[in-house]
Amino acid sequence: PKGCGAELCARFLQAANTPWLQLTDYGQLVTAPMDVLEQVRDGVLYLNDIAELNKTEQKGLLLLITKADKYNVRVVCATSENLPKLQAEGLFDHNLLQILSAVSLRVPALEEHKEDIPDLAVAIANLQFELSSVPYCEFDIAALNALRNASWPGDIAQLDSVIRNLIQTSLGEKITLDDVQRVLNQFGEAPQIVEAKVATSPHHENVLSDAHFELPLREARDAFERLYFAYHMKNVGGNMSKLAELAGLERTHLYRKLKQLDIKIK
Incomplete structure (x- = not known):
């Protein structure tokens, strides 16, 4: 695309x-x-x-x-x-x-691998910091989550434009959720931001413990994704089509993700 x-x-x-x-x-x-x-x-x-x-x-x-x-x-x-x-x-x-x-490669649309958006955003930002005189600053977690949850009809070219804008206009020591929402609003693509909370119902009590927050980000994300997919797999009775629809993934991508997380498919 x-x-x-x-x-x-x-x-x-x-x-x-x-x-x-x-x-x-x-x-x-x-x-x-x-x-x-x-x-x-x-x-x-x-x-x-x-x-x-x-x-x-x-x-x-x-x-x-x-x-x-x-x-x-x-x-x-x-x-x-x-x-x-x-x-x-x-x-x-x-x-x-x-x-x-003879040699061809399909480059997938960003919507097909949204879990990579935080890493892509950081990579694009680091490249821009190297090429410009703008002081280095990091993304906070909420900002990266907002970028991942946003819609990207313009694909990675649009993501690149948003990151460049953030680098030039963010004034704090970190690029924050407010910065991301401000720039996405300019593009007309601000996502609905939902506050993440640990479930407190009896069925999900202590699903996430304090120990998860001591893990490196990638390991913590994997732990959450395992819980996420296990929860939805149970709710859809193991129906892969329904699970893919709920997760917003193509079926082939879903199978790859489950294999990566060592989740067995019954």
Whole structure:
């Protein structure tokens, strides 16, 4: 999907101290493809949405890819469109599609792995602190939870914009829940924040103990998630479809999460 962070993924293919070029003038694929390769020799060439290429530019990209090895260039192409469908409609070059299909990777939408949002937010923030003169500050737990619970129709590109805004406008020693709500309101995406409480009914008494709060965050989160899934699995009678719907996860993601937490499926 658009905005899912394909460029961030592509940057992991870039070796240290090597060139990176995001091609924005697709006309160069026609007029000077070898010059483009020379410019990024030993590095990574990234094209953001190849579905936008016209027929001539597609031919140029095909030529460029066939010559890339001579320049030790990795060519990474991204798209949010269904290229086989475009090819069937005569809108995308068959030979180019064959080459691109040899190695392909689906980048999931942020909504499919919302549990990663806190880590992504911290990673984006740390990168911005390195690139700017803004004083370093951390997120508090409530702020990270709010980011995780928010809706992200603009995917990771929107998350990136929100984090940049927070870094520039937060005045305290930490980025707080109030900061996150303020910025999300500007984007029209403020989530409903629900205060987390330990259940006190007889059926759930002492489910969470003080010892949980002494654990590192990741271990504490795993402990809570085990309780969360065990509770809902019992309520839905082990129905994985209902559990996935309740948890807001795809079934494949749910199975992976349960395996990660060592929860046995009956």
